[in-house]
Amino acid sequence: xxxxxxxxxxxxxxxxxxxxxxxxxxxxxxxxxxxxxxxxxxxxxxxxxxxxxxxxxxxxxxxxxxxxxxxxxxxxxxxxxxxxxxxxxxxxxxxxxxxxxxxxxxxxxxxxxxxxxxxxxxxxxxxxxxxxxxxxxxxxxxxxxxxxxxxxxxxxxxxxxxxxxxxxxxxxxxxxxxxxxxxx
Ligand code: ADP
Numbered sequence: 055x056x057x058x059x060x061x062x063x064x065x066x067x068x069x070x071x072x073x074x075x076x077x078x079x080x081x082x083x084x085x086x087x088x089x090x091x092x093x094x095x096x097x098x099x100x101x102x103x104x105x106x107x108x109x110x111x112x113x114x115x116x117x118x119x120x121x122x123x124x125x126x127x128x129x130x131x132x133x134x135x136x137x138x139x140x141x142x143x144x145x146x147x148x149x150x151x152x153x154x155x156x157x158x159x160x161x162x163x164x165x166x167x168x169x170x171x172x173x174x175x176x177x178x179x180x181x182x183x184x185x186x187x188x189x190x191x192x193x194x195x196x197x198x199x200x201x202x203x204x205x206x207x208x209x210x211x212x213x214x215x216x217x218x219x220x221x222x223x224x225x226x227x228x229x230x231x232x233x234x235x236x237x238x
Contacts, residue, residue: 144183
């Protein structure tokens with residue numbers, strides 16, 4: 055599915071985030087920035103040690119106690135097709151009344167702002183927080199799409215935003231949410 059918003063393209067697709075030929079891919083990282091399972095593990099495996107080295111440097115300088123939820127940092131993409139990896143931390147789902155929607159929105163917006171501030175014009179996101187962090191995907195898809203829509207309509211600077219869903223089922227959920235939120 056492809057949707058035009060504020061002069062940019064939003065693409066919803068099934069795929070593997072590590073294979074995307076965009077300028078930056080987003081990592082659903084954890085505060086340690088030291089790698090993990092899911093998307094995080096896949097990115098570090100395919101991207102190689104350079105990404106982890108840069109993450110260690112960021113921990114040693116900018117974020118000694120770890121990257122707070124909702125914030126984003128950037129490293130090179132190592133051996134990936136993407137030139138950069140933007141690492142952000144989504145919220146762990148704790149029932150929905152502990153600020154989860156706002157923090158998930160912040161994770162998307164921080165990543166988009168960081169990309170735009172570096173002159174990056176194409177970016178791909180995974181479904182942040184809906185794996186190990188347990189955020190229900192229906193709710194998460196609405197937050198993700200609304201955040202991206204608001205950014206593209208008001209701040210701009212990007213040409214293409216991809217949401218890369220790992221399964222056909224996840225893609226369907228995001229497409230349903232797009233019908234509601236974006237009127238597609
Ligand atoms: P979180 O800890 O933020 O929940 P996870 O990596 O556990 O992050 O999961 C986030 C989503 O990414 C899940 O929907 C999972 O199925 C999906 N995912 C896992 N590997 C990949 C990949 N290589 N490309 C795209 N999405 C992936």
